[in-house]
Amino acid sequence: LHDGERFGLQDIHDHGLLLRTEFVKRPGGMHGGDWSWRVTARVEGAGSPTALLSLFFYVATDGQGVLQPHLEDGTRLAAVTGTSEELGDFKITFLRPTTDSGEDVVYSSYHYLDAWSPGLHRLTDVVRSSLSSHFVFTPPGGPRQRFVAVDAFRGLPGAAEAPRSRVLLHQVTLRLPARVEVTFESGSVRERRAALAGPVLTAELARHQAAFEQRFEDTFGLEQKGFPPAQRRFAQAALSNMLGGMGYFHGHSLVQSPLHERPVPYAESSLFTAVPSRSFFPRGFLWDEGFHQLLLARWDAELSREVIAHWFDLMNAEGWIPREQILGEEARAKVPPEFVVQRSDVANPPTLFLALQRLLGAAPLPYLRRLFPRLRAWYEWYNSTQAGPLPYTFRWRGRDPDPERFLNPKTLASGLDDYPRASHPSADERHLDLRCWMALASQVLAEAAERLGEAAEPYRHTQRALSDNELLERLHWAEELGAFADFGNHSRAVGLRREAVRAAPGRPPPAPRTVRVVHEAPRLRFVGALGYVSLFPLLLQLLRPDSPRLGAVLDAMRDERRLWTPFGLRSLARDSPLYMQRNTEHDPPYWRGSVWVNINYLALQALHGYAKRPGPHRLRAEQMYGELRHNLISNLYRQYAESGYLWEHYSDSTGGGQGSHPFTGWSALVVLAMAEDY
Known part of the structure; x- marks a missing residue:
């Protein structure tokens, strides 16, 4: 759980070890106030009750600020005082470990490191270079046991780097179960109630957890919708991990730039x-x-x-x-x-307009x-x-310039990376998804201008032109595909072939390389790929509710041989030429069949919208909405229950999670799908 402001809780299951970390903030003073952090460790499942656990607590600066360690018995880092521009004066205290009931742990071993690092990105390297395995855990009357601990910093491998960050590390080694608390106290807090530790911390954590759960239900209403407790906890974890992943970055x-030779x-x-x-x-x-x-x-x-x-x-x-x-x-x-x-000439989908709307x-x-x-x-x-070759057309700049290397040169600017575009990039391309994004942008600009009393008509005019269904059809309807599509210099017959490379005299032959071969000359035509791009006029609700093309798009969506799966809409139809095809020998398919949550959420939003508007496709949109919502939610929850993660994308054949994990970015939109919040 994480409320994005003052409270967080997480359980980490690690091969027989359960680690629970909790924190709570108490506002006050001029620098954000105090906070406390608790780590509780227990054995679970087949974990060994005699296993040792070492917890490492890092304190470091990022090129500015002062840290002063305070030691007890020469090895235990009891506290750190310091000052920085953002935090003012502060004190961090490492309390002695206790049991769950608050009693002192019978025996624990302490180690301490004071070193310098070239930057925060090298902290782990600094600690690794300081580890030694010659230490022995010797509890009174108990078995002796070797363990690894920080000793002396031996320097980093490679070229010397100037020190930027001072690193202080507190290591506590103990047997389980145990609890360790860390308190941060701001020097600008003038009146402080009881220290935020022990029973006071326990009470504050319980109060914040109850407040989070009530706020979550008030916001999303999942209990009222009938979701069982396990699925509500899943949704809470999805939101909390997005909130807990927020960060402040500087650099x-x-x-x-096209105007400069070098970056x-x-x-x-x-x-x-x-x-x-x-x-x-x-x-x-x-x-x-x-x-x-x-x-x-x-x-x-x-x-x-x-x-x-x-x-x-x-x-x-x-x-x-x-x-x-x-x-x-x-x-x-x-x-x-x-x-x-x-590259300063390369765009990205302007999705911030979705949120601004x-x-x-x-x-x-x-x-x-x-x-x-x-x-x-x-x-x-x-x-x-990003203007295209004709009025009211658009083209993503920055497609990959090496046509021999890729089966289909990537369009990273679009966010859809390897989704099939025209096989031969050219200035003649018309990209459907970018045109639809610009229709949304025009609408939001017009609405913002109207709220502010600014001139809105130029934006309304462009919105009307980009939403004109007849013009949209003329520019992007591919009759032979029965769907909306990109247009460009395209060959329908390309493939990858391993090409032998001649060896230089007296040299061993190099590894063969894979190159693209073109079996049919390209020509200006619609791109024969049915998938997410084809759906954009529906996804952003540019199609009129009475449009005959809306029915064709719904047909393609619901066809299990094309886009429909039991897990959500796949990104590229099974009958598309590049479905699940590698782009190079080292580049597996990405947006060529997998189920992606962000686009499925837009599809749910659109179907929900069309189901509320009068038209010949209203009932069908309503039925598909219910089915797609059920498929998406049930699969994401099932995969989470099995693996413990939300994933970057999902297999269109098994529903299994794929790509990076945990991925609680746009995959966390499942919470809004559960809440039916569009």
Whole structure:
């Protein structure tokens, strides 16, 4: 559980060990107040009751601030006092371990490390280089047991790096069960009630947990909807993990501009944001964030507005926002080098407009007034840099420039990465999904302008043009596919082939490489791929309720040979040429068949909308809505119950979780699906 502000609780199950971590904050003073953290460790299942456990508590600075250790008996780090610009003066206290009932632990061993690190991203390396295995746990009257503990810092391997972060580490080694508490006390709190520890901490944790559960039910109403306790706990965990994954990042991106030969550092920036996955994608992603804020805005609209403001403060003078926020060395350490540089001519789906559509009605006018110039600049940047070859068409820039390497050159800008586009990238492409995103953006700009008394008609005019069903059909309806589609220079016959590479004289032959082969010359035509892109006119509800094309789209969605599965809508139809095809020998399918929660949520939102509007497809939309909602929720819960995780995407054949995990970014939208909150 995590309320996003003052309270958190998590259970970690680790091969016979149950670790529960809990924290609670107590506001006060000028720097955020006090907080306390409790770690409880127990044996569970087949775990050994005589096993030793070492807990490591890190305290570190990030290039500024002062830390002063306070030792007891030369080895136990009892407290750390310090000061920093953000926190002022503070004191961190490591209380002696106790049992669950609060009695002192009979025996424990303490170790302490004081070292320097090149940065927070190297803390684990510093600790690893300081470990030694010659220590012995010697409880009175009990068996002796060897264990690993920090000793002396021996330096890091590789080239020497300048020290930036002071690292203090408190290690406590003990037998289970045991409990350890850590308190943080702010120096600017002048009047402090009883210390936030022991029974006082227990009472505060219980009070905050009860308040969270009541607020969750008041917000989402899952008990009222009949969900059993286990599924309600699943939904609480999904929301809490998104809230618990929020972070504050500072640093600069590396940006490649068409005007410069080499990448240059972007302006130093700060970002408060949610992240897709704490373990695999611990940074901000532009198109993910719009989906994150759909859920967070429902839980805490003020928090959501703050995050959105941070994102728009990253905008440059032209109106561009980097799509991936790799701020600082710690973030950069988690990213492969080829993905670090951001290109200033490459976009990302403007999904923040999805969240703004929800927030506009109740957003304070002063907030909207500050935000509106940035919204307008962002919108104009898309119109000026991502325009297509014809009026009211759009084209993602930045498709992969190496056509020989990929079965279908990727379009990372679209967020759909390897989803099939025209086989031969060109300036003639018309991308359907971007056109639909711009229709949504035009609508939100118009609504914001109307609230502020600004000129809204230019945005309304563009919205009407981009929502014009006849124009949409002329530009994007593929009669031979029976669906909406992209248009471009496309070959329907491409494949991958292993190509032998000649060896240089006297050299062993190099490994063969895989290259693309084209069996049919490309020509300008619609792209024969039925999948998520084909659904965008429905997903963003641009189709009129009486449109005959709406019926065809619903047919394709509900066809089990194409997009429908027992687990949600698959991303690419089974009869599409590139269904589940690798893009290179090292690049497995990604958006070529798997079930993705963010697009399924948009589908539920759209079906729910069409089911409420008069038209010939209303009853069918209502029926499909109920079936799709059941399929999506039941599979995500089943996979969570089996694995303990929400996943990045799900198999369209088994429903099994795939990709990175835990992935409590947009997969947490299952909470809104359960609440039927659209």
